[in-house]
Structure formats: structure tokens, C-alpha cells
Amino acid sequence: MLINQNVPADTCGLDPATALFRSLGDPVRLKIVKRMASGEVRVGDLTRELGLPQSTVSMHVACLRDCGLVEGRSEGRSVYYSLSRPELMDMLAQAEILLAATGNAVSLCPNYGPDGTTAPMVEKENAR
Numbered sequence: 474m475l476i477n478q479n480v481p482a483d484t485c486g487l488d489p490a491t492a493l494f495r496s497l498g499d500p501v502r503l504k505i506v507k508r509m510a511s512g513e514v515r516v517g518d519l520t521r522e523l524g525l526p527q528s529t530v531s532m533h534v535a536c537l538r539d540c541g542l543v544e545g546r547s548e549g550r551s552v553y554y555s556l557s558r559p560e561l562m563d564m565l566a567q568a569e570i571l572l573a574a575t576g577n578a579v580s581l582c583p584n585y586g587p588d589g590t591t592a593p594m595v596e597k598e599n600a601r
Contacts, residue, residue, distance in 0.1 A: 496540040497565075501525065502533045509543065510562050513553040 497503055504523060508514055514522075519530045534554055537543040544557040556562070572579060 492540065496536060496542065499533065499536075501529070502537055505530070505533055505537065506542065506556065506561065506565070509554060509556045513546070513555045515551050515553055 497506065501523065505519060508519065508522065516527060516530050516534055519525075519534070520527045523530060534543060538545065538554070542557060542561055543554050545552040545554050547553075
């Protein structure tokens with residue numbers, strides 16, 4: 474994705490980029506993606522590994538599938554999920570490099586806070 478800063482956001486593909494980062498912005502979905510980096514996995518396996526209800530895991534896997542990041546392969550009554558785009562792991566590796574370079578700046582962000590639950594500044598201002 475090339476982002477040309479001289480072109481308005483809606484004409485240079487930022488909406489799909491926003492959707493991509495939002496799909497990876499949930500800690501559970503990020504754990505699922507990282508787990509799938511080591512190979513195929515069933516929802517039941519993820520449920521046990523993550524300690525979450527099956528419905529929650531299924532919802533997150535469906536989100537990743539709908540975004541085109543994950544694909545399923547049926548075998549008998551089971552569906553094995555895997556990453557559909559190996560480039561995703563390249564992007565996450567680059568993100569780790571960026572995080573290492575910025576130190577704690579991202580985790581101390583005043584808009585999102587260390588736990589990621591603080592509302593963005595725009596929402597805070599609108600709430601006043």
C-alpha cells in the first residue's frame with residue numbers, strides 16, 4: 474500500500490488500510506493471527522489455547538476471514554483455518570521493528586492508554 478500524502482484520503486486507499494488495522498487491533502484477533510503463523514488450527518483448538526468461549530473465538534475468526542486474512546479448509550466435520558496472506562506476517566514483523574524503535578511511546582499514547590480501552594481524543598471531546 475502506497476500512501477501519497479498529497480492525495481485526499483478517500484482516493485488513496487486509506488479506508489481499506491483503516492479496516493485492516495482495525496481487524497488486527499483487537500488483542501484476541503492478533504493472538505489468533507500469531508497462532509496461525511505456526512500452522513493450521515481449528516476453532517476448538519483456539520478455544521482451548523486462548524481460554525475463551527467457542528462463540529467468541531468463532532466471531533474473531535469470522536472477522537479475520539471476512540477481511541480476507543484467514544481462510545478455512547474443510548476436512549470431514551472440521552474446518553482448519555490458516556493465514557491466507559503470508560505478507561501479513563511480514564507486516565507484523567515490521568510493526569515489531571517499529572515498536573522497538575519507538576520504545577514506550579505507543580503504549581503510553583494518551584488517546585488509547587496502556588490497556589487500549591481509553592476512547593480516542595475526538596470521542597472524548599464529543600462527550601463533553
